[in-house]
Amino acid sequence: ITDRKHDEAALHRNGEFTRRILDSNLDCIKVLDSEGHLLYMNSGGQVMMEIDDFATVANTQWLEFWRSDAESATGAFATAKAGGVGKFDGYCATAKGTPKWWEVVITSLPDVGDNVGQILIVARDITERKQLELINQAQTVELQQLNNSLMLVQQQLSERNEELDRFGFTVAHDLKAPLRAISNLSEWIEEDLSDRILEDDRPIFQLLRQRVKRLDALVDGLLNYSRLGRQELAIETVDVAQLLAEIVDSLSSPSFEIEVLSVLPMLDTKRILLSQVFANLISNAIKHHSRANGRIEITAEDLGDRYQFSIADDGDGIPMGEARQRIFDIFHTLKSCTSNENTGIGLALVKKIVEGEGGHIWVADCPDPETAESEGTRLQTQ
Secondary structure (H helix, E strand, O other), X not given: OHHHHHHHHHHHHHXXXXXXXXXXXXXXXXXXXXXXXXXXXXXXXXXXXXXXOHHHOOOOEHHHHHHHHHHHHHHHHHHHHOOOEEEEEEEOOOXXXXXXXXXXXXXXXXXXXXXOOOEEEEEEEOHHHHHHHHHHHHHHHHHHHHHHHHHHHHHHHHHHXXXXXXXXXXXXXXXXXXXXXXXXXXXXXXXXXXXXXXXXXXXXXXXXXXXXXXXXXXXXXHHHHHHOOOOOOOOEEEEHHHHHHHHHHHOOOOOEEEEEOOOOOEEEEOHHHHHHHHHHHHHHHHHOOOOOOEEEEEEEEEOOOOEEEEEEEOOOOOOOOHHHHOOOOOOOOOOOOOOOOOOXXXXXHHHHHHXXXXXXXXXXXXXXXXXXXXXXXXXXXX
C-alpha cells in the first residue's frame, strides 16, 4: 500500500497548504453543505465574525445569519446551487452583535469523494465603505436641503430687492417732486417780493435752495448706493486712458489742472463701476480742496496680479485721527452740510464698489519733497 500511503501523505500536505492559505486570508471564507449548514470557517473569518469557538456555530443554518437580507441571501444561495455565482451586499451582525456590512460571493464546489453539493462562500467586510456611503448620502441629502433653502432665500431676496427698487423709485419721485416745487417757490417768492426783501434776507433764500439741492443730491446718492451689488454688469475691455479723459472732460474745472502721470492700462472690467470710482475720487478732490484752484495727479502702477491707481491733490489734506478713519463712512463729511454738493455718500460708494470687486482703497499723505511735511492727500485703490 506504499503508493496509497504516498498519495495520502501528498493529500495531507496539500490539505495543510490549502488550510494555511485559507486561514491567512483576510476575507471570511465558509463552506456549507447542500442544505446550507455551516461546515467550515477559516480562522480569519472567525476573528472577523467574533467567534471564539467554531463548535458553537458549526452546523448552524447559514441563512439564519441573514434575516435582514433573507431575500438576497436566499436568491444567491439558489444561484450557487444551480451552478452559477451568486452575489449580494448585505448586513449581518457578528456573534457578539457588532453590526457589519458584507460583500458576499457564493458558488458551488466540485464534487470530490463524499463531499457532494457543497457551497463555498467568500464574504468581505465592507463596513467602512458602507459607512462612508451612508455619510455621503446623508451629506448629499443635507446639501440638497441646504441648496433648496438657499434657492428659497435667493428667491425671497430677489423679490425683496424688486420691492426695494420699487420703493426707492417711489420715494425718490415723491421726495424730488416737492423739492423742485420748494426750490421754484422760493425763486418766485424772491422775484415777486424783490422790492420788499432786505438785502440781508436774500442769503436766506439762497441757503434754502442750497439745502434743497443738497437733499436732491442726497436722494440720488442713496438710490445709487442701494442699487450697488444688485445689478448684473457685463465685463468689457476698457481703455482706462480714454475713460479718464471722458471723466476729466465732464468734470473739467478751469481752475484745476488734472494730469495723468502714468501709462494707463487696458482692463477687462465693469466699465460703469470703474467710471463711478474715478468720477467720485476726482470730484472729491475738487470739492474738498482747500483752494479754488489746484492740481490733481493720477497715476497707475502694474503690481502683476492687480493695478494700483492713485488720485492725489495738493490741498491741505485730511488730518490724522477720527476724521481720516471715517472718510469712507456713509453720510460722513468734513464740510458743512450747507454745501449742496456734500452728501457724504461719494467715498462710501467708492469703497463699496472697490471692495465688492475684491479690491482695496485707502488714504495716504502726499509729502512735500522740499519740506518733508504733509501737503495734500492721496487716495489709492487696487
